[in-house]
Amino acid sequence: xxxxxxxxxxxxxxxxxxxxxxxxxxxxxxxxxxxxxxxxxxxxxxxxxxxxxxxxxxxxxxxxxxxxxxxxxxxxxxxxxxxxxxxxxxxxxxxxxxxxxxxxxxxxxxxxxxxxxxxxxxxxxxxxxxxxxxxxxxxxxxxxxxxxxxxxxxxxxxxxxxxxxxxxxxxxxxxxxxxxxxxxxxxxxxxxxxxxxxxxxxxxxxxxxxxxxxxxxxxxxxxxxxxxxxxxxxxxxxxxxxxxxxxxxxxxxx
Numbered sequence: 001x002x003x004x005x006x007x008x009x010x011x012x013x014x015x016x017x018x019x020x021x022x023x024x025x026x027x028x029x030x031x032x033x034x035x036x037x038x039x040x041x042x043x044x045x046x047x048x049x050x051x052x053x054x055x056x057x058x059x060x061x062x063x064x065x066x067x068x069x070x071x072x073x074x075x076x077x078x079x080x081x082x083x084x085x086x087x088x089x090x091x092x093x094x095x096x097x098x099x100x101x102x103x104x105x106x107x108x109x110x111x112x113x114x115x116x117x118x119x120x121x122x123x124x125x126x127x128x129x130x131x132x133x134x135x136x137x138x139x140x141x142x143x144x145x146x147x148x149x150x151x152x153x154x155x156x157x158x159x160x161x162x163x164x165x166x167x168x169x170x171x172x173x174x175x176x177x178x179x180x181x182x183x184x185x186x187x188x189x190x191x192x193x194x195x196x197x198x199x200x201x202x203x204x205x206x207x208x209x210x211x212x213x214x215x216x217x218x219x220x221x222x223x224x225x226x227x228x229x230x231x232x233x234x235x236x237x238x239x240x241x242x243x244x245x246x247x248x249x250x251x252x253x254x
Contacts, residue, residue, distance in 0.1 A: 013147050019145075019181075019182035019183035019184075020097065020098060020183070022182050022183070023098060023145070023182070023183055024098050024101045024102075027076055027077050027098070027102060027105070028101075028105050030042075031077060031105050031106065031109055031111065032105075032109065041080070042078075044080070044082075045078035045079065045080055045113075045114075046078060046111060046112075046113065046114070047083070047114070048083050048084075048114040049083065049084060050082045050083050050084065050114070051082050051083075051084055051085065051086065052068075052070075052081060052082035052083075052084070052085045052090060053080070053081060053082055056070075056081070056136065056138070056167065057085075059136060059165045059167060059235065060135050060136050060164075060165065061135075061163060062085065062088050062135075064087040064088065065087070065088070066088050066089070067088065067089040067090075067091060068085055068088050068089070068090050068091065068135050068136070069091050069093070069133065069134045069135050069136075070090065070091070070092045070093070070134060070135065070136045070137075070138060071092075071093045071094075071095070071125075071129070071133075071134045071136070071137045071138065071156075071159060072092060072093070072094040072095070072115075072138050072139070072140075073095055073120070073122050073125070073137065073138065073139040073142065073143060073152065073156060074095075074096055074097075074122065074139050074140075074141075074142025074143060074145065074146070075094035075095060075096050075115075075117050075142070076096055076102065076117070076142070077096075077102035077103070077105065077106055077113070077117060078106075078111075078113050078115075078117075079092055079094040079113075079114075079115050079117065080140060081094075081115075081138060083114040083115060092115045093115075093118070093129075093134075094115050094116070094117040094118065095117065095118055095119065095120025095121075095125070095128070096117050096118075096119070096120065096142075097119065097120070097121050099117045099118050099119040099120070100119060102117055103116065103117065121146070122139070122143055122146045122148075122149070122151070122152030122155060122156070123146065123147065123148045123151045123152055123155070124155075125152070125155040125156065125158075125159060126155050126158060126159070129159055131158045131159060132158075132159065132160065132161045132162065132164075133159055133161070134159050134160060134161065134164060135160075135161055135163075135164045135165070136160075136164060136165050136166075136167060137156040137157075137159050137160050137164070137165070137166045137167070138166075138167045138168075138169075139152075139156070139167075139168050139169070139170075140168075140169045140170070141169065141170055141171065142170075143168060143170065143188075144170050144171075144174050144175065144184075144186045144187065144188050144197075145174075145183040145184065145185075145186075146186075147185070149186050149188075149197050150197050150204050150206070150209060153166065153168075153197075153206060153209075153210070153236075154209065154210065156236075157210055157214055157236060157238065158242075160236075160238045161238065162238055162239075162240055162241055163237070163238065163239075164237070164238055165235055165236065165237050165238070166234075166235070166236040166237075166238075167233070167234070167235055167236075168188070168232075168233070168234040168235075168236075169231065169232075169233050169234075170188045170231070170232055170234075171188075171230060171231060171232070172187075172188065172189055172220065172230045172231065172232050173187040173188070173189050174186075174187060174188070175187045175199055180199070180200070185199055186198070186199050187199060188232050188234070189220075189232065190218045190220050190232065191205075193218070194206070194207055194216075194218075195207065195216055195218050195234050210236070211242050213238055213239050213240050213241070213242050214236050214237070214238065214239075215236070215237045215239050216234065216235070216236050217234070217235045218232065218233070218234050218235075219232070219233040219234075219235075220232050220233075221233075
């Protein structure tokens with residue numbers, strides 16, 4: 001890799017590392033305040049009988065009696081996916097770079113999570129899991145906080161089974177809106193009907209990086225029309241077997 005690109009990647013990683021403390025502080029306050037305070041979101045996340053998010057069910061083909069494997073990337077201390085799917089065996093795996101710190105906070109506060117988050121970075125998922133291991137690979141308000149989200153998307157797609165789905169749910173252009181402070185270094189948006197990842201240094205059309213077996217659809221909520229936050233939902237279906245694995249560019253570890 002040319003020195004100028006390597007240097008930029010190293011700076012991106014250092015900035016990301018520095019921003020992790022703020023993320024940990026936010027979730028520590030959230031847990032101490034029971035979701036500030038005893039919010040519906042908090043109650044849902046700590047309840048072992050909470051069903052999988054309703055809007056995720058149509059994304060997965062799950063006949064009665066089948067097993068559904070879900071990976072939540074950047075799950076935080078308590079996954080929002082849910083813990084059960086009536087009629088099916090739901091197995092949720094949650095990963096986050098701050099899992100160690102989160103689990104220490106949970107133990108200190110006496111909170112028992114239905115799903116225990118384990119350490120994992122989006123950029124290194126293939127070091128932990130075998131390709132095509134999950135029916136749904138999910139990330140909510142997290143992947144745009146990573147230091148190399150395009151690599152994260154590529155890894156998530158590799159982990160999806162044929163017929164499986166990568167689902168991303170994020171604020172639109174969060175990096176720009178947060179003035180690139182802390183972990184907010186990237187933007188997710190739709191341009192010309194295409195999913196794009198960008199910041200001040202890069203502009204990536206995701207369909208140009210993923211293989212043709214990736215079928216990408218985007219849904220962007222305009223608050224003025226929908227009454228919902230300025231939010232982007234991206235669904236990436238793996239339509240058939242990928243003949244060769246995507247080349248994984250491993251970011252330099254500092």
